Amino acid sequence: MTGEGVPEPDGAHNLDDFASALVQLREYAGLPSYGELVRRIARIRAARGLPIGERAPGRVTVYECFQPGRRRVDVALVTDLVLALGLAEDEAARWSRVCRQLQGRTAGVVATRSTLPPPVPTFVGRADEMAALLAATGPVVIDGMAGSGKTQLALRAGQQLSDRGLIDLVLFANLRGHDPQRSAAAPAAVIDQFLQILKAPTASGASRTERFRQLVAGRRVLVVLDDAATADQVLPLLAPGRIWITSRRDLGRLKGAGRIQVPPLGGRDTLELLGAIAGPARFVDDAAAGDIVRLTGGLPLAVSLAGAQIARQQSWSLADHRDRLQLRRRQLRLDDGLTATLDVSYAGLARRTQAILRAAALHPGDQIGTAEIAVLAGTDTATARFELTVLQRENLVLRVGPDRHLLHDLVRAHATLQALEEDSATSRHGALNRLLDHYIRRCVTAMTALHPQHEADWHNLPTAPEDLGEQADHWLDGELLNILAAVRAAIECDQPERAVQLWVLVAWRLYHHGQHVDQLSMYDAVSLAAERCGNTQAAALIERNCGYAASRHGDDALARRHYHSALASFRTHQDRRNEAAVLNGLGGLDIYSGEPDRAIEHLTQAIRIQDQLGRRSTAALNNLAVAYFRTGRHDEAMQCYEQSIRLSNETGDLPMLRVALSNSSGLAISLGQLNRATELAT
Known part of the structure; x- marks a missing residue:
């Protein structure tokens, strides 16, 4: 590619400028995809005679060459990338020279040694990881988040191999993949140092790598490559025998290498x-x-x-x-x-990847969905998923399930601090509001699909633009704890209306899941939020739902207080449907507290209102039947059960139908009506 207008690197003053020039060159070349660039680079390296395993760089590695915010760039990869974008060899050499100058010359100065640095004396745990490492006879990547003890694991295991007389030669190199001051070590410089330790004359080009591999083949050697930046940095250093590579990244492209992840200690x-x-x-x-x-x-x-x-x-x-x-x-x-250690990991990310990490840290929950991180970041799900894959490779985010992610508490704290420094308060508040609105829309869709009988509680709220379909149940259960955390965050961030809407939506899910303590523990906060935003209807629903929860939790006195508060409010609002529901709840409490006469009073009021609305409830009929039975009014009890059976058949309410059939057959037996009992039971 030659001609007027071809982007050039000479005006670059730093690596951000250089990345910008690469972006312009890619645009000039017709915006080939990153996958296409990987294929072109592989063909270029194949023509150069590189082994198959060293030809194709990672797609993410190529993508990162075009991103600002990089402290170091693989100069050899840049050279091949420029060739893949259509420039001639002499032009590619000029890009390579500028990149090398910008990056500094420290990459050629490498700290290598023929002994292992002494491990710290306070090493503990890691028995499984140690056993796996000692059993390995080929290359192994030891990866984990910054500060997880990867290097100490390698040093302690290496010391054990030496003490057992299983190795004759040690080669150790600090690759400086995450050094805050110096560039990553160049593979060629590492090989030169290793060849000097081995007292072998250096060669030129690819023959240096081959010479190194020949010298270690067949020997009981341990090579420790500490703090690797990328797979491309390590590939030329791979040789037969024990090669242990530590890295903050998942170097998954090292085919044939084992992998040992180093998690936090128990x-x-x-x-x-x-x-x-x-x-x-x-x-x-x-x-x-x-x-x-x-x-x-x-x-x-x-x-x-x-x-x-x-x-x-x-x-x-x-x-x-x-x-x-x-x-x-x-x-x-x-x-x-x-802080210094995490600063290096953060600074090594592309800016778009940093933004996704900051967005994830803003989420108030723990195990976070990809879609929710995308909402916080203001991007699409596909972009968020790609960047989260990068963060997983960097061991800054842990994948804990399909499209679910976890941040270590210390990574979250560091990323939150970065968000406070880099994102405006307006931006952060906007992200939280987007998340709350996203949860409200999706909860309306999911709850309407799963619990349509309660839809009247949220009929005026917006629905999600996408249909969750069969995923509604899975999504809602996966996000339920996060939604509760979002309610708390909304209250803390002075968004009471959103907090109340979200709470009313999930209250029934908590009830059906038996999470009554969760409902009761948040009562004070959500009821105060309803009061602050003047949503008296929601306040009544909160009282009603807490009455249900307290009743199921066995605190009848608390349930009765909530019910009476809700009843007064629903009567003020002339909400007859919910007035009847609360009267039914009070009737149930009366039955189980030994007051069947008061239960009959409450339940007949409830059924009278339901008849006026044309919405008679099987639950109220079954409760009234129990109250009649407790007062010896058996015929009236049987009539209520028969009405409940007919209504349940009409509405398809199978749970209430089973209750009515079971109770009525038991009643028939107690009355000596065995034929009737058999008829009901069958």
Whole structure:
């Protein structure tokens, strides 16, 4: 590609400018897709004679070359990328030279050694990961989030191999994949250093890699490549034998390599590590110890920093240290060492990926759906899913199910702080409002599909633009805890109307799932929200639903208070349907508190109103039958059951039909009407 108007790199002053020039070059070349660029690069490398496994870069890796916010770029990949975009060899060499100059020359200065650095003396846990690593005889990628102890796992396992006499040679290199000051180590420079350790003359080009592989083949060697940035950085360094690669990223494109993920430590191991650093006696029978374990999130770096602080401040109680950590968490302040580590991971992301991470951190729930993150970020679901895949590779987000994601507490705190610094308050509030509106629309759709008998509670709210279909039940159950968290967030962020609408929508789902404590625990907050926004109808629905919940929870006195409050409000609003529903609830309470006469009074009022509305309830008829039976009015009880059976058959209300048939057959037996009982039972 030559001619006037071809974008050039010479005006770039930094890597952001260089990425912008690459974007312009891709546009000039007709915007080939990232997948097409991967295929072109693979053909270029095949013509150069590279092995099959080293030809095709990752699609995401290619995509990231065009993104601003990068601290380092793979110069060799840039060269092939420019060739794939149609430039000639001499033009590609110029782009490569500019990229190398911008990136600095530190990539060629590599720290390698023929011994392993000593592991820390306070290593604990990791028995399963250690066993898997020691059993491996080929390449293994050890990945996990920043500060999870990947390097220490490799060093401790390597020490065990050495102590057992299973290796004769060690090669260790710090690849500086996430070094905040220096560029990532160039693979060619690492190989040169390894060849010097092996006392072999260096060669040129691809023969250096081949020479390295020949020298280690057949030897009992352990190669540790610490802190890898990308698969492309590691591929030329792979050789026969034990090659252990640590990385914050999932280097999934390293075919043939095993993978060991390093999760946070469990509670017992976290406590052991704290004790190893600060002294185990301090953690015996102290309730604050468990809180400290939770606040560190089991991340070894965070645990080590907290343990060191405890060791320094011997005059402080563990409760003092816990309070310090809690205060810092509320203020979104992390220990300096942890902040610096997470800063590097964050800075290494493309800006669009950073935005998705910040959006996910704003969600008030835990296990977050892709669609909900997309809503918060103001983008489409496909884009959010792609960026979340990048974050999973970076071990900043954990995939916990189909389209469901989890952030470690410390990553969330760091990303939330970035959101406070980079996104305006207006933007953040707008994101939360979009999420609340999204939940309201989807809940209307899901609840109408799953519980149409309660639709009158939300008939005036907007529905979702998409039909959830058979996914309604799965979506609602998956998001229910998040929706409750969203209600709390709406109240805290002065969105009482949205909070109340959302609460009224999910109250019935909580009731049918038996989550009565959840309803009752939030009563004060949601009823106050209804009062603040002047939604008296919603306030009455909240009282009614809490009456149902308290009744099911076994607190009859509380249920009665809620019912009477709701009854007064519904009568004020002339809401006859709900007035009858509450009277039926009161009648049920009367029956089970041993007051059948008062139950008959409440239930006959309820049925009278229902008849006026043309909506007689099988539940009220069944309750009235029980009340009549308790007062010895058996014939009237049987009449109520017979009416309930007819009505249930007409409406298809199978649960109430089963209740009426079962109770009426039992009543017939008690009256000696065996034929009638048999007829009802069959």
